[in-house]
Amino acid sequence: MSIEVKVPTLGESVTEATVGEWLKQPGEAVKADEPIVSLETDKVAVDVPAPADGVLAEHKVAVGDTVEVGAVIALLSEGGAGVTAAPAAAKDAPAPAPAAQESTTGDASQTLSPAVRRAVLEHGVDPSTIKGTGKDGRLTKEDVLAAAKAKDTGAAPAPAAAEATPAAAPVGRNVERVKMTRLRQTIAKRLKSAQDNAALLTTFNDVDMSAVIEARNKYKDLFAKKHDVRLGFMGFFAKAACLALKDVPAVNAQIDGDEILYHDFVDISVAVSAPNGLVVPVVRDCDKLSFAGIEKAIADYGKKAKEGALTMEDMKGGTFTISNGGVFGSLMSTPIINPPQSAVLGLHRIDERPVVVDGEIVIRPMMYIALSYDHRIIDGREAVTALKIIKEAIEDPTRLLIDL
Numbered sequence: 001m002s003i004e005v006k007v008p009t010l011g012e013s014v015t016e017a018t019v020g021e022w023l024k025q026p027g028e029a030v031k032a033d034e035p036i037v038s039l040e041t042d043k044v045a046v047d048v049p050a051p052a053d054g055v056l057a058e059h060k061v062a063v064g065d066t067v068e069v070g071a072v073i074a075l076l077s078e079g080g081a082g083v084t085a086a087p088a089a090a091k092d093a094p095a096p097a098p099a100a101q102e103s104t105t106g107d108a109s110q111t112l113s114p115a116v117r118r119a120v121l122e123h124g125v126d127p128s129t130i131k132g133t134g135k136d137g138r139l140t141k142e143d144v145l146a147a148a149k150a151k152d153t154g155a156a157p158a159p160a161a162a163e164a165t166p167a168a169a170p171v172g173r174n175v176e177r178v179k180m181t182r183l184r185q186t187i188a189k190r191l192k193s194a195q196d197n198a199a200l201l202t203t204f205n206d207v208d209m210s211a212v213i214e215a216r217n218k219y220k221d222l223f224a225k226k227h228d229v230r231l232g233f234m235g236f237f238a239k240a241a242c243l244a245l246k247d248v249p250a251v252n253a254q255i256d257g258d259e260i261l262y263h264d265f266v267d268i269s270v271a272v273s274a275p276n277g278l279v280v281p282v283v284r285d286c287d288k289l290s291f292a293g294i295e296k297a298i299a300d301y302g303k304k305a306k307e308g309a310l311t312m313e314d315m316k317g318g319t320f321t322i323s324n325g326g327v328f329g330s331l332m333s334t335p336i337i338n339p340p341q342s343a344v345l346g347l348h349r350i351d352e353r354p355v356v357v358d359g360e361i362v363i364r365p366m367m368y369i370a371l372s373y374d375h376r377i378i379d380g381r382e383a384v385t386a387l388k389i390i391k392e393a394i395e396d397p398t399r400l401l402i403d404l
Contacts, residue, residue: 003051005074007067010041010312016068017041018182023138024056030076037073040182044279044310054078064179116141123148134307187278194339199375202334203383207394209350209365212236215397227292229299233347234270235291237322239400240393241345242266242287244386245320250378251371251386252319254340260377269318269338270298274305280321280338281305281314322347332368342377345390346370 010017017039024036035047036056050056058075061067119141120127130147132139180188194200216231223231245252245266253262266287269280281301283294304310321338326349335346346369353366371387393399 001078002057003054003076003078004072005036005048005051005076007039007069007071007073008046008048009069010039010046014041014069014312016066017046019061019063019065019067019073020045020181021063022059023047024050026056026058028056030054030056038308039067041312044312044315045183045308046311047308048073050076052076052078116144119144119148123151125151140306183279190339191336194336198337198339198342200337200372201375201380201383202370202372203380203387204332204368204370205387205391207367207369207391208355209233209367209394211397212394213350213365223292227296229292229295231291232295232298234298234322234324235294236394236397236400237345237347237390238268238270238283238286238294239291240390241268241320241322243393243399243403244389246287247389248382248386250382251343251373253377254319254342255374255377256340263319265319267317267319269321269341270301271321271323272298272302272305274308274310279305279310279315280318281310282316282318284317321345326350326367332370334370335372337372337374343371343373343383343386345387346372 007017018041020038020040022037024030024034030036030050030053032052033049036050037048039046039048055077056074057077059073060075061071061073067073116127116139123144125144125147127139127144130139130143131137133143134140212233216233220231223229249262250260252266253260255261265285267282267284268286269282271278271280273279281304283289283297283301286294289297301310301314304314318338318341321335321341321344323335323344324347325333325335326347330348331351332348333346335344337344348368348370350365350367352363354361355364355366356362357364369387369390371383371390373383
C-alpha cells in the first residue's frame, strides 16, 4: 500500500517552499516521524517527517523544485524492509550531480548540501571519514573545516575532491555555480527592499565596556551555576535597549500604510548565524524577562539555528533588532533594518583604546555601537537619545536595576 507524503502547513501566509535536500533515498527504510526531506521557506528550513513506518518508494519532485502546501512530494510503501539496490534508486530518483553523488558520509548515504560540498572540494578532505555533528548525523560546514584543520599538511588530496575537478581546468581556477537558497534569495530581497523603501540613516556612539566586563567576570560562574546558562553581553544590551525603547517609543514602532503602530511591548529579534544565512528569531516580551530568561532564549535559538531547527513561530514578529557583528571581528558597520521594523542596533568588537577620563588619558575596553533607523518615522534627536540611553545603561549597569 502506497502512502502519499505531502508538503505540510508551513506557517501563516507561507504557501510554497523549495526542496532543499532529500534526507532519504528510494529503497531506504524509514520510521514514522523520521525526517525524509528538507524544505526551504522564505524564513526557515523545515524537515518533513515520514507519516508511517515503511520504505521510501519514490521521489515525486527534485532538489530545487518549488512545491506548494499540500502537494505530493514522495510515495511511501508501508511495511517491508529497506531495499538499497542502485537500479531502483536510479530509476525512481532524480539524478543528482556527480559531485553530490560521490559526497556521502559513511554508510548514511546522505547527499551533502552545496555549502558542505564546496568546503569538501576546497579543502580536499574525504567526507566519508568525518563524523557529522548536524541533525541526524549530517555533515556541517564546520565539521569539514575542523577536519581540514586537523589534517596533516602533507596528506594527499581526498579522492572525491580529485574526481570532482575537471582534468582540463587550471589548478586553483575552479568556479562552482550554486543556486541561491530560497532563504538567501529572501534575505537579499528584504535587505534591498529596506534600502529602497526606508529613509535609512545611522548614528554612532562608543561605549566603555569596563563596568559590564567587571560585572560579568564577577558573577559569570555563579550565574552559570544557578541558571545553567552562560552570562553574555547580549543580556545587558537587550535590557539597555528595552530602557531606550520605552523612553523613545518611535524606535520601537513601525509604519503601516499612512499610520504608525506603537507597541507597548518589546519583542527583540536577535540576529544569529545559521548554515543557510543570517536569521532573526524573536525574544518575546524582552522587557519582562530577567537576564537569565534573555540569555536562555538566545542560547536556545543559537542551538536551533545551528541544527536548522528554527520554526516559523520562532521568526514571527519582532519590534526591534540587535545584531552583533563583533563576534566576527567587526569594528564598525551600518546595519540595515529588518522590515517592517524601524530600527536596528549594531554591536561590534571590544578594543582597548586610549580615552580621556577626568582629564587623564587611560586605556579602556571600548565598543562602537550603531543605530540604523528609518528617518520617515524616527527623528535624529530620537535616534541619538535612544542610543545615548543604551550607552549610559551599559557604562552604569545600575541603571538597568532601577529603570533609569
